[in-house]
Amino acid sequence: MNKFLAVVKHEYRKVVLKWSFLIGTLLMPFIAILISLVPLIIFSIKSGPTRIAVADQTGNVLARLQKNLSAERMMEKAKAATSEQFKNIPASQQDKMRNNAAQFIQDFVIEPVATTGKSESELRSQVLEQINRGELDAYLIIPSDIEDPNAKFEFRSRKGSDFISNDTFTDALNDAVRSQRLSDAHIDEAKLASLNERINLDSKGLDESGVEKDNSAVFAASFAIGLMIYVTLAIYGQAIMGAVVEEKETRIAEILFSSARPFELMMGKLVGVGLAGLTQFSIWLGTAVTVITVAAFQTDLGSILGSLPAISPLMIALFLGFFLVGFFLYASIFALIGSMVTTVQEGGQFAFPPILIMLAAFYFCFAVIRDPNSSLSFWVSIAPFMAPITMPVRILAEMPPYWQIGLSFLTNIAAIAALVWFASRVYRVGMLMYGKRATIPEMLKWIRQA
Amino acid sequence: MSDTVSAEVTIRASNVTKRFSDFTAVEDLSFDVRAGRVFGFLGPNGAGKTTTIRMIVGITAPDQGTVELNGERISYRLQNRIGYLPEERGLYKKMRIVDQLRYFAALKGVGTAEADKRIDEWLGRMQLSEWKRKRTTDLSKGMQQKIQFIATVLHDPEVLILDEPFSGLDPINVEFLMDVIDEYKTADKTIIFSTHLMETAERLCKDIILINKARKVLGGSLREIKESYGKNLVALRGSNFGPLLGDRTLVSKVVSNADDIEVQLANGVSSGILLKKLVDAGSSLTKFEEIEPSLNDIFIERVKGTDE
Known part of the structure; x- marks a missing residue:
């Protein structure tokens, strides 16, 4: 157990104490904000009249x-062009917008x-x-x-x-x-204009309890959570593979295997890197929730942000839970690949199929957001490998019945158990095989022998 | 010099066999390793040395037979008492030396405080103290090998297994590491030393086992082995040997070296008989010395013998 913890600590520190982690964690939110601000700034730079x-x-x-x-007329047009949800914003906000919009008006x-x-x-x-x-x-x-x-x-x-x-x-x-x-x-x-006016369709979704939600905000938030999980899983999965290949390539594995059980070593690696990923994911999620909450109270943006779906502590716990499940699923696949190949480049080719599954799950998110209660949404949010990305999206779009969430956890944890069993057997043989890449039949033989 | 085997057996391999799907790496191998003596594990490349060592270290288990440490079968529980320097070895490229050493120590069950103390001690001894906070990529290959050696002995193992520890080292560092190994060798430490270089084995080992093609060829105390092979080589210097050296009933082979002549005695001829005949023939001798076969000679002869 102490050795297992030593591996966990080692792997955690190895990831977290890297500059790239610090930069990724702290700067990512700033970069995201910056990226959304840059176009505004660029277009507000006026050329001469x-x-x-x-x-x-x-x-x-x-x-x-x-x-x-004239400035007033252009303001009106700009206002009309902005999206529907800006219609109901309070007067003070309109003034601010007018000032901002005035900067866009060309002289x-x-x-x-x-x-x-x-x-x-x-x-x-x-x-x-x-x-x-x-x-x-x-x-x-x-x-x-x-x-x-x-x-x-x-x-x-x-x-x-x-x-x-x-x-x-x-x-x-x-x-x-x-x-x-x-x-x-x-x-x-004036008469013609009024006859020509588009009808005003008041389009809002209803959740189970009949509370209105704004669909576009739900779409944005669901998309964001899906993307966040997909990106973190892909990054940390490949980090695992890199770490495994390094230990194999440098032959450190031989020293490690003479010190601890292969299973302890592999699980310690998965848990250590997983905790590092969880740290980063929590910081991002925490920052997002804090910023939105603070902004909602402190600024006039409250009414816009208020239309975002309410994120309860239960949801956050579920997101973290599904992130972990997804991490262990993909990380054990990547660890398995890492122990089979001889170089990171070679691993890159084998990493393609799991990445493809992740990407497919990410694309299914759009279907889930459109109709969280369709049978397609049900199946992709239960299926192993897909659920860690699709289920959080579905939860945010519309909380499914708890038994479905439970079932989703169950199928995916079963998949993890099978994969870890499989991977640890390949790992203990593969890590000591030098010189050539293992073939699939060889791999199956190791599993039978182990 | 009394060289009777007295120390207690620490590692005992009994009828060990290890097969991989299509070939047998180790077959019916038995040997004893004694405390306080350096045990040489010799054999050509591919003889099964590394496979046997992996079974002693507990990385793989034998298919048949047993390996025991002090009467207890090798398992993960015993790994903390063994230090293993593999032939193919490495360090984490981008990690500080001190962090890697701490990690390897922790994996052998040494606490951080104790590990730090020993790391400073060993780095000082290896004259690498100023490299403590550097990363592997900043170190020369020789320095890295010293660090790997430190990683092997940090937990003060009672059994130290060194697989080709000198490969790639310059002569000065070979000398240095030999001294360190010599110091480490005390009454209660067992050192297993694997190599295909017979000169180093000859210098360090008291007991050896020679394996070839998965099987034991030769084993026991180096002294006894040499004695059993010796007594038929004589080095001569002088003049007026007459026709004696051409007599194939007396001498089976003559090799002229730069400053002496090496002769191999024919079967049933002792060095005394040759000396007497030379003196009787009126030869003037400035040198007459029985020489032992080198381990290298024995190795080549036995390996060739089993290869045929």
């Missing part, structure tokens, strides 16, 4: 275009060009001259016959690749022309 000469041959569109490009300086008595080509050469002198960035010539669907609007810009500005400008122009056409046809714009 775009100076556009507009030659309006109708005389009516220019005013509408200027109005559409346009419109320079009206007098059109009376000038032909199109005269107008063009006039504005081109100004652009060449650097006084303007772009020009727009609005044709006089805007009712004609084939009417040609001519827009040329030095900043042709500034897609944000271009999109904004195109939208504003489209709206301006459309409303001018409507007004020319004597149709009330």
Whole structure:
């Protein structure tokens, strides 16, 4: 027992005291936040205002275009574009959003060009001259016959690749022309807008007790937990394989086997690395829960975050439980592979099938999130090798009956027992076989002999 | 010199056989190892040395026969009393020396405080103290081998098994390690030393066993073995030997060395007879010495004998 604990301690320290572990554990949350913030930051960096000469041959569109490009109008559009759940946010939050959104609004300086008595080509050469002198960035010539669907609007810009500005400008122009056409046809714009309004479908899921949940938040959280388990299992499984191959490659195994039982050594390794993984997983989960809770109380984001599914201590315990089950399943496979091969590279090829199963389980998560109560969701959350990834997702999407959770644990623990039995037999022979990779028939023979 | 075997038997192998699916690695092997004496476990590569050692260490179990330590059958419970330096050996590449040594000590049941004390002691003795916090990759190969030796003896085992301990070491470190092994050898320690290098075996071992092709070829006290092989080689220096050395009833083989002549006596001829005949023939002798066969000669002769 003391030797077993010595192995556990050794393996735990070996993983946890590495820089990569510290960086992975502490920086991962920061990196995740950073990654989500970077696009915001980049897009909030404004380029200078775009100076556009507009030659309006109708005389009516220019005013509408200027109005559409005004800050208030752009704010309204930005608001309309944001997702449905932002509709119900409190007023103070709206102010904040307005300020933020204002940073995204591109500045346009419109320079009206007098059109009376000038032909199109005269107008063009006039504005081109100004652009060449650097006084303007772009020009727009609005044709006089805007009712004609084939009417040609001519827009040329030095900043042709500034897609944000271009999109904004195109939208504003489209709206301006459309409303001018409507007004020319004597149709009330407000009336049309109200007739055109999309219906407001109030879509929310119900859980067993009839409490409403917001589906998109559930989707995000379930996806996150599935991904977190999948990534940790893959990383730690391969870490086990690397450690086993190292001991075999350096022949340390010979010294270890002269000091302790192979079973103690293998289990000590699995438990030690498993605890290291559990440490990291707990820190991540703990950080996520803390951040969400603190944020919910301290900031106005409360109402958004409130729509996230409530994570109870029971759920956290179940997540950790399924993580451990998954770890032992995959780690014993990886330990087995490690003891069969001679180099890490060789192990990499054999690691492909288990990784594929993990990946399949991860993809099944989408089906589980869509319908947590389908028979497919039931089977993939009970099946060995799949359940450690799919069951936590299902629990978060909608708590299944307890007997199903129990059954899932049972089938997977049975699978672990079988695998550990199998792996420890291969391990004790494989670790002392040097020079060549073991074949499957050889492996089966070791198991029979052991 | 009385060399009768007196010390008590610590390790006893009785009729040990170990088979792998298609071949027999060790067949019906029996030997005794005595405390306080270095036991040489000799044989060409592939003779079954490592397999036998693994059975003594408890890594594998014999298919037939028994291996006992002080009358108790080898099992995991006895592993703490044995120190094993394998032929193929290594260290964790990226781990500090002190951490690896602590781990190996813990696996042999030595507590951290005691282990730390012994680690400092041994590192000092091996002149490696300043390397304590370095990683394996910073050490030269010779240093790594010294560390491996320390890992083998940290738990102060009563049986020390060294499989080719000098392979890859430079002569200075071979000398150094031999001295350390010599110091370790006290009345209550048993050292099993496996090698295919006969010169080192000759220098270190009191008892030997020679195996070839899974079977025992020869065994017992080195002195007795040599004596039983000796007495038919004589080294000569001088002049006026006349036709005597050409007489095949007297001398079966003559080898001229740089500064002497080595002759092998014919069957039934003792060195005394040769000396008398030489003196009678009026030869002038500056050297006449009975020489022992080297272990290397015995090894080659016996291994060739069993190979044929």
